[in-house]
Amino acid sequence: MSEARTNATPTAPTAPLTTPSVTTLPDTASWHDGVVAAVTEGARFAGLYADRDRLIAVLDGDHGFELIETTIERDADGTASYPSLSNEVPPAFWYERAAYDLSGLIPTGHPRPDPLLLPLHPGSDRPAPGAPVTDLGALIVSADTDAPGPVDLRGHGLLTLMFGPVRSGVSESIEFLIETPGEDIPHLNIRPHFKHRGIAKRFEALAPQDAVLVAERVEGIASVAHALAFSHAVESAAGTRVPPRARLLRVVYAELERIANHLECAMRLSDAAGLSVAIARFAWHKELVMRTMSTLTGSRFGRGAVIPGGVRAPRVDPVVAFDADWSRLRNRILDDRRRVMRTSSFLDRLRGTGVLDADYARRWALVGPIGRASAHAVDARWQHPYDGYRSLPLPAEPALDTDGDARARLRVRWQEVDTSFDLIERAVVALDQIEDSRWSGDRPVTVPDGPALGVAEGPQGEVLYSVRFEGGVIARCLARSPALHDLVAFHDAFHTDVFTDFAFIEASFGLSYAGVAM
Amino acid sequence: MAWAPHGLANGTVTTKWPRRPDAYFDDFPASVEVVVPEDAAPAADAAVLAAANACPTRAIAVEAGEVSLDRGRCILCGRCTRLAPETFRFEPGSATASLGREGLIVGAHEENDEALQRLRADLKARVRHLGRSVHIRHVDAGSDGSDEWELQALSSPVYDIHRLGIFFTASPRHADILMVTGIGTDGMAGPLRRTLDGMPEPIVVMAVGTDAVSGGLVGGGYTDGIGIAPRLASGGRGVDVWVPGSPASPFSVLHGILLALGRVDESGLRTRRGGRA
Ligand code: SF4
Numbered sequence: 001m002s003e004a005r006t007n008a009t010p011t012a013p014t015a016p017l018t019t020p021s022v023t024t025l026p027d028t029a030s031w032h033d034g035v036v037a038a039v040t041e042g043a044r045f046a047g048l049y050a051d052r053d054r055l056i057a058v059l060d061g062d063h064g065f066e067l068i069e070t071t072i073e074r075d076a077d078g079t080a081s082y083p084s085l086s087n088e089v090p091p092a093f094w095y096e097r098a099a100y101d102l103s104g105l106i107p108t109g110h111p112r113p114d115p116l117l118l119p120l121h122p123g124s125d126r127p128a129p130g131a132p133v134t135d136l137g138a139l140i141v142s143a144d145t146d147a148p149g150p151v152d153l154r155g156h157g158l159l160t161l162m163f164g165p166v167r168s169g170v171s172e173s174i175e176f177l178i179e180t181p182g183e184d185i186p187h188l189n190i191r192p193h194f195k196h197r198g199i200a201k202r203f204e205a206l207a208p209q210d211a212v213l214v215a216e217r218v219e220g221i222a223s224v225a226h227a228l229a230f231s232h233a234v235e236s237a238a239g240t241r242v243p244p245r246a247r248l249l250r251v252v253y254a255e256l257e258r259i260a261n262h263l264e265c266a267m268r269l270s271d272a273a274g275l276s277v278a279i280a281r282f283a284w285h286k287e288l289v290m291r292t293m294s295t296l297t298g299s300r301f302g303r304g305a306v307i308p309g310g311v312r313a314p315r316v317d318p319v320v321a322f323d324a325d326w327s328r329l330r331n332r333i334l335d336d337r338r339r340v341m342r343t344s345s346f347l348d349r350l351r352g353t354g355v356l357d358a359d360y361a362r363r364w365a366l367v368g369p370i371g372r373a374s375a376h377a378v379d380a381r382w383q384h385p386y387d388g389y390r391s392l393p394l395p396a397e398p399a400l401d402t403d404g405d406a407r408a409r410l411r412v413r414w415q416e417v418d419t420s421f422d423l424i425e426r427a428v429v430a431l432d433q434i435e436d437s438r439w440s441g442d443r444p445v446t447v448p449d450g451p452a453l454g455v456a457e458g459p460q461g462e463v464l465y466s467v468r469f470e471g472g473v474i475a476r477c478l479a480r481s482p483a484l485h486d487l488v489a490f491h492d493a494f495h496t497d498v499f500t501d502f503a504f505i506e507a508s509f510g511l512s513y514a515g516v517a518m
Numbered sequence: 519m520a521w522a523p524h525g526l527a528n529g530t531v532t533t534k535w536p537r538r539p540d541a542y543f544d545d546f547p548a549s550v551e552v553v554v555p556e557d558a559a560p561a562a563d564a565a566v567l568a569a570a571n572a573c574p575t576r577a578i579a580v581e582a583g584e585v586s587l588d589r590g591r592c593i594l595c596g597r598c599t600r601l602a603p604e605t606f607r608f609e610p611g612s613a614t615a616s617l618g619r620e621g622l623i624v625g626a627h628e629e630n631d632e633a634l635q636r637l638r639a640d641l642k643a644r645v646r647h648l649g650r651s652v653h654i655r656h657v658d659a660g661s662d663g664s665d666e667w668e669l670q671a672l673s674s675p676v677y678d679i680h681r682l683g684i685f686f687t688a689s690p691r692h693a694d695i696l697m698v699t700g701i702g703t704d705g706m707a708g709p710l711r712r713t714l715d716g717m718p719e720p721i722v723v724m725a726v727g728t729d730a731v732s733g734g735l736v737g738g739g740y741t742d743g744i745g746i747a748p749r750l751a752s753g754g755r756g757v758d759v760w761v762p763g764s765p766a767s768p769f770s771v772l773h774g775i776l777l778a779l780g781r782v783d784e785s786g787l788r789t790r791r792g793g794r795a
Contacts (some may be wrong), residue, residue: 127740165709166657168688170669173658173706194662194705198739210574213595217736220664220765264667283674284531290671291542298547298608300767301664304595312596514663 019236020058020065020453022468028082031055031070036088038068042377043054045365046464047485048085048095051130051476055082056335057092058453058466058480064384065453072105081106084113084222091365092386094488098518102200103128117196117518130468130476131199131254165194165504172513178499180357188491192516199518203467203477208234208308208445211474215465216303218479219515221264223299223348224250224257225458226479227306232386232454233465234308237447243438244388246310248427252318253293253302253311255420255427260289261459262413262420263333263508266340267508269410273346281336288329295321310440318428330421350407354505356491357404359450364489368461368482370509373412380457406508413510447472458482460511481515527729532678535769536776536788543612543769543786550599551609552587552625566605569598573578575728575735578606584626590619590731593764613786615761615774616781617641619747621784623732638780640734641758645722648694651683652779656692657713660703660743663767665727669697677768684775690716690758695778697724698750698767701733701743710746714753722760723750727766734764 025031025513035057037044043061050056056069072080084107085092096107097116104126107113120126164175177189199218203211207231215224215230228250235242242250263286270278290300296314297305305312314321340346356366371378379398381389399415401408447469454465461482468476486509493505533540562583570578570585571645578598579592585605587598598606616622620630656669672679673686687693690713698710725746728734745756754794761774776782783789 083542165706166713170656170660170666170686171658172663172666173700173709194709195658195700195703196705196741197660197736197743198703198741200738201738213574213593213735217662218733220662221667223664280675283671284676287671287674287676296544298596299594300667300668301765303593303764312543512663514661 020067020451021063022067022069022451025068025070028055028070028072028396031057031068032083032085035059035068035085036304038066039089045089045091046462046468047478047480048092048099049129049466049467049478049480050099050105052103052128053080053105054130055099055105056466056478057085058464058478060383067451067453079106080104081108083108084110084448086110089364091485091488094484098484101131102126115193117193119193127201129204132204132475159200165191174513174516176502178502179185188494190487190490192487192513195514195517197514197517199479200477203474203479204389207473208447209479212306212308213304215479216301218518219458219460219463219481219512220301220435221261221482221512222458222460222463222481222515223256224302224306225456225463226481227303228254228387228456229454229458229463230465230467231306231308232456233452233467234445234447234454235467235513236454237467238308238445240309240441240443240445242310243440244434244436245431246439247391248304248431248434249311249314249318249388249439251392251427252424252431253297254458255423256289256293257302258332258420258459259417260286260293262417263289265413265507265510266337266410267505268348268510269406270340270346272503272507273349275340275343275346278336278340278343278346281332285329285333285336292321292326304387307440308445309443310438313439318431322424322428333417341411341414347407349501349504350410350508351405353501354409354508355403355405355408355495356489356493358402360489360492361404366461366486366489367410368458369399369412369416369487369490370486371461372398373408374403375400375402378462380455381460386456388423388427388430392423392430394423406504409508409510439441444478460515461486479518481512481518483511483513483515484518487511487513487516531675532681533676533773536782536786539655539670540769545610545705546611546612546767546769547594547608547610548614549609549624550587550592550594550596550606552585553605553607554625563602565602566717569606572597572601575732576657579662581626586625588623588732589614589762590622590728590760591734592762593728593735611786612767612769613773613782614763614766614770615759615777616784617759617777619731619757619760622760637758641722641778643778644719645694648779651685652695652775653685653687653693653716654695654697654775655687655690656697656699656723657706657714658700659698659706659710659730659735659746660700660741661727661729661765662700664680665699665729668765668768668771669699669726671768672772676717677772679772679775682781691716691718692784693717693721695722695724696777697771698746699726699730700746701729701737701741702739702746702749703741705741707749707752710749711753714750714755721755722758723755724761724774724778725757726761726764726771726774728764731760731762 043059047058074080101118161178165173173194175191179187215226267282294300358375361376399412464480466478562580575591577588736742759774759778
């Protein structure tokens with residue numbers, strides 16, 4: 001079994017997360033240089049967004065999370081621009097396009113300043129998250145849906161294949177344009193805007209207890225992780241102490257969600273390989289995990305279970321929910337995992353497929369199983385431990401691999417499933433021994449004005465909320481999903497792979513497109 | 519390693535519903551009920567008003583002292599059941615689909631039986647010609663991703679809709695049922711319209727999940743997503759079956775499909791047509 005946590009978390013703060021440190025720089029040039037310098041010195045780039053005319057970069061450095069911000073002065077004609085980060089800080093690539101779409105801030109020198117989340121009809125207003133809207137109904141901005149995607153490569157023998165937005169079977173809507181001269185895939189263009197729901201704006205003016213319900217729907221397959229990350233932001237701002245039982249039950253929910261998601265990934269990889277029995281078995285296991293979640297919470301996705309300040313009381317005693325059947329389920333999953341990892345027809349398709357090397361993962365600051373399979377050890381449970389992860393024994397380090405291919409991503413997930421089962425088991429035992437019977441704090445949570453930040457490690461990776469409160473409600477909320485952060489690497493996972501690897505690479509990424517389109 | 523003999527040799531995992539009852543179908547808290555006291559309309563006391571005000575999707579209406587709840591807006595957050603437990607409570611049971619949008623409104627609400635009869639007769643005429651196998655085309659029009667998980671689960675050995683002759687198909691041309699999830703974003707208006715245009719008659723359209731029914735909690739913002747009905751109406755189609763839920767659970771979706779096909783009724787009991795299925 002896993003080794004107990006040693007001193008693997010030397011920088012673990014005493015409180016899970018404190019208010020982020022905020023550095024305000026006088027102009028966009030010094031902002032650009034400041035962010036580049038911090039990243040060069042080793043800070044991890046975790047996101048970029050606009051709050052009205054303020055441009056904010058989120059970094060994770062030696063002293064925890066830091067916001068580096070500046071205010072953009074508009075030109076006489078109203079345009080707002082700043083020197084793009086993307087050439088020096090690659091992962092800014094999509095964020096800068098998103099900030100342009102939503103807030104109209106132009107990244108000068110961006111290698112490809114095309115719309116990403118919201119291609120507007122000419123003349124449409126921009127939603128401008130952070131700016132108060134008096135009449136929400138009047139703000140209907142329109143996306144130009146029928147325009148064909150930009151085609152980058154033109155030349156003899158080039159074939160453009162369009163996948164989506166409506167694809168075969170049951171899938172989320174997204175479009176991939178694949179431009180290929182025959183078997184190789186030299187270029188891929190990802191267009192997630194079809195299902196852009198305007199998430200950022202939806203958070204605004206909501207009190208924390210309402211906003212957490214929106215957070216659960218940003219990436220519906222990681223509802224618990226989003227509710228946790230958002231609640232952490234609220235709790236750190238409000239100085240709320242979460243009761244011990246709630247901290248443990250949060251771990252149970254988060255790890256159930258992780259197991260279900262990782263089984264989904266195994267299922268989709270089996271599907272790509274045509275292993276019908278494996279698909280059926282993993283689907284069966286996943287269903288039982290989701291039923292356990294619904295036994296405890298009333299929701300198969302654990303919705304409504306995590307609230308700022310704690311959790312709702314479970315519907316049944318967790319000791320009852322995790323009975324002998326649960327142990328049998330664990331063993332069956334273990335059996336099937338061994339079997340699939342010994343099926344050579346399966347492994348042959350995964351090995352060397354969709355490789356992202358360690359240097360790439362570090363430069364693009366990839367999170368989640370995608371990053372960890374390429375030796376980039378980002379996992380909030382270790383680096384910013386919260387809730388029950390602070391007291392339960394964790395392995396010395398997060399699951400890691402160095403191969404960076406689809407097989408490595410699956411191996412990392414299997415290792416995490418092991419840890420998830422261990423954590424659930426220990427959390428349930430520990431729950432039984434706690435005298436404090438409270439599931440949430442006794443005082444209503446009230447938030448002071450100002451910035452707050454919260455993270456949680458979801459199945460797909462770090463979920464991050466950067467929030468500005470004003471008058472007890474949300475004035476601006478960045479819901480940064482791991483999907484938006486990592487999907488950009490999909491462009492670069494195809495170097496030499498044949499076209500038929502597409503399904504394997506997509507399944508091995510295992511990302512939610514709702515979380516990309518926002 | 520051989521997979522074939524391994525199979526699912528751990529007993530029967532597949533539900534027998536609708537031929538036999540299924541405990542998970544019956545127990546899952548898929549909706550909120552308005553408790554109507556005997557001989558009286560549900561009381562609109564202070565607790566009920568507080569619940570109506572606290573509902574994040576404005577699903578509860580209090581008019582002239584009478585209470586109703588629109589399951590097509592409800593996201594099952596449970597807030598009303600905590601604030602006014604005498605009036606609102608979670609209802610076990612997955613038979614939540616309805617043939618009319620009105621049918622999702624419960625409590626002090628006049629059910630228009632005539633209208634429902636008409637819907638039923640119209641649908642019956644359209645599905646009469648369907649063969650024993652029925653093909654479904656799914657389109658995501660702005661979901662949060664959870665709805666798709668629940669639809670995929672229908673093909674798992676636990677629900678195994680193939681046993682009922684129901685299949686998801688890749689091509690709109692071979693589809694009998696169009697199933698739409700998500701709030702109906704502006705960006706999906708075009709792709710949704712093109713999918714509809716590619717479908718033959720007769721078709722059944724299903725709005726699956728509270729997002730698709732009304733826009734749910736996330737809809738209604740600047741992408742104009744207030745459910746899929748307005749998107750379809752512009753193409754001259756209506757929604758035939760409404761399945762609430764945030765997301766709708768696999769059993770609720772299955773109830774909706776079989777309701778559309780006339781094989782079960784609103785309460786999930788088999789009809790005569792269902793008898794041979
Ligand atoms: S359970 Fe439904 S009706 Fe009740 S408050 Fe929540 S969303 Fe509203």
